Amino acid sequence: MIADLNAMLAKDFDIHFNNPDLLDEAFTQASYVNEHKEQHLKFYERIEFLGDAVLQLVVSEYIFLRYPKLPQGRLTRLRAAMVNEQSFSSFARECHFDQYIRLGKGEEKAHARQRDSLLCDIFESFVGALYLDQGKKAVERFCHIVIFPKLDQGVFADFFDHKTELQELAQHDGPVTIDYELLEEFGPENDRQFKVSVLVNGQELGVGIGSSKKNAEQKAAQQALTHYSD
Amino acid sequence: MIADLNAMLAKDFDIHFNNPDLLDEAFTQASYVNEHKEQHLKFYERIEFLGDAVLQLVVSEYIFLRYPKLPQGRLTRLRAAMVNEQSFSSFARECHFDQYIRLGKGEEKAHARQRDSLLCDIFESFVGALYLDQGKKAVERFCHIVIFPKLDQGVFADFFDHKTELQELAQHDGPVTIDYELLEEFGPENDRQFKVSVLVNGQELGVGIGSSKKNAEQKAAQQALTHYSD
Numbered sequence: 001m002i003a004d005l006n007a008m009l010a011k012d013f014d015i016h017f018n019n020p021d022l023l024d025e026a027f028t029q030a031s032y033v034n035e036h037k038e039q040h041l042k043f044y045e046r047i048e049f050l051g052d053a054v055l056q057l058v059v060s061e062y063i064f065l066r067y068p069k070l071p072q073g074r075l076t077r078l079r080a081a082m083v084n085e086q087s088f089s090s091f092a093r094e095c096h097f098d099q100y101i102r103l104g105k106g107e108e109k110a111h112a113r114q115r116d117s118l119l120c121d122i123f124e125s126f127v128g129a130l131y132l133d134q135g136k137k138a139v140e141r142f143c144h145i146v147i148f149p150k151l152d153q154g155v156f157a158d159f160f161d162h163k164t165e166l167q168e169l170a171q172h173d174g175p176v177t178i179d180y181e182l183l184e185e186f187g188p189e190n191d192r193q194f195k196v197s198v199l200v201n202g203q204e205l206g207v208g209i210g211s212s213k214k215n216a217e218q219k220a221a222q223q224a225l226t227h228y229s230d
Numbered sequence: 231m232i233a234d235l236n237a238m239l240a241k242d243f244d245i246h247f248n249n250p251d252l253l254d255e256a257f258t259q260a261s262y263v264n265e266h267k268e269q270h271l272k273f274y275e276r277i278e279f280l281g282d283a284v285l286q287l288v289v290s291e292y293i294f295l296r297y298p299k300l301p302q303g304r305l306t307r308l309r310a311a312m313v314n315e316q317s318f319s320s321f322a323r324e325c326h327f328d329q330y331i332r333l334g335k336g337e338e339k340a341h342a343r344q345r346d347s348l349l350c351d352i353f354e355s356f357v358g359a360l361y362l363d364q365g366k367k368a369v370e371r372f373c374h375i376v377i378f379p380k381l382d383q384g385v386f387a388d389f390f391d392h393k394t395e396l397q398e399l400a401q402h403d404g405p406v407t408i409d410y411e412l413l414e415e416f417g418p419e420n421d422r423q424f425k426v427s428v429l430v431n432g433q434e435l436g437v438g439i440g441s442s443k444k445n446a447e448q449k450a451a452q453q454a455l456t457h458y459s460d
Contacts, residue, residue, distance in 0.1 A: 045301065049306060052290075053290035061283070071276065075279050
């Protein structure tokens with residue numbers, strides 16, 4: 001199984017482990033260790049502890065450098081949108097990590113292999129192993145393939161509160177007034193659409209259409225934000 | 231003020247910043263920026279965001295490597311004992327960082343300079359600035375002066391639950407019985423002392439004396455733990 005994992009990592013990510021024992025450890029759950037006591041295996045939890053901190057820093061540093069005007073509060077929220085069980089488990093699936101986990105029979109039966117919490121752990125432990133084997137630069141390269149492009153693809157956009165972000169950015173250099181105006185309501189009763197514009201100090205910076213006023217305002221704010229990005 | 235800070239860092243820590251603007255930013259609170267708008271200063275919060283993640287990783291990596299047998303739960307608890315407002319604010323005081331913070335007049339009057347939360351922030355923002363200026367190795371050197379020696383000095387010992395740790399370590403390779411036995415009670419009524427031994431599978435691995443049975447048990451467990459360290 002680890003041989004297959006090595007081949008997959010080489011093929012998909014050009015990653016070649018110096019110490020394959022670290023990979024073994026990163027993909028082995030305690031339940032498997034308990035069923036193979038004679039092999040004295042290690043399970044992933046310690047490496048996951050390290051990988052969690054590595055991902056936290058690599059993601060923090062990336063968004064810190066990429067969004068030089070984003071205030072701390074927004075950075076914290078963006079990081080929380082990127083670093084969580086839901087996103088990490090989906091990255092793990094995307095990397096096909098689920099196929100390589102060594103589980104005990106009971107856990108296998110209980111469908112642990114598809115559990116978000118386990119997949120999130122394995123994503124972190126893989127990163128911990130990569131860090132121990134090849135250092136932070138290698139983890140950054142991996143994140144540039146698996147995590148960072150998703151910022152541009154809008155994967156984390158649902159987590160954003162664009163209205164708050166707009167307010168914070170617009171007010172960065174002093175007080176401003178931000179108004180949302182309902183321009184239009186249209187469509188049938190059961191599929192009503194709202195068109196809203198956002199005005200910053202009276203100037204229209206964005207327009208959004210959505211199934212609720214709130215939704216349309218978020219979209220208008222998202223458009224307005226492009227005026228403040230570098 | 232920043233010139234003095236530079237001199238102190240050079241003298242006490244052999245740290246020489248390439249980009250002193252980062253130090254300015256790290257030691258400037260928003261209240262000061264607001265009172266000096268014409269100077270277009272930056273305040274510490276973004277750098278603190280980064281420094282927080284840097285410290286999390288550097289501490290995690292250190293304890294991960296130093297305690298190769300400590301299970302994840304214990305690593306997490308130890309990190310929490312090291313990485314928190316109380317310890318960071320005391321490190322900041324120890325480094326005399328409080329003297330170099332640029333505060334607004336209102337904050338100064340409100341004694342913000344001695345507030346744990348601010349000192350903790352400044353400790354993190356200093357580390358963020360050091361990381362941006364000189365990379366992770368420089369932060370590690372700083373932590374080897376300011377944080378890590380305190381592990382041996384027992385500064386974080388109050389946060390430890392040695393009995394739990396002993397149980398986890400001793401049971402790592404299978405079930406064991408752990409018993410605490412009161413050996414002796416002595417001293418005057420108002421300063422009673424208790425002497426307790428801890429037996430792992432019947433073998434005495436530690437003895438502790440304390441002002442309560444609980445306290446003595448913790449000390450006995452702490453001594454027994456040395457049998458499990460490398």
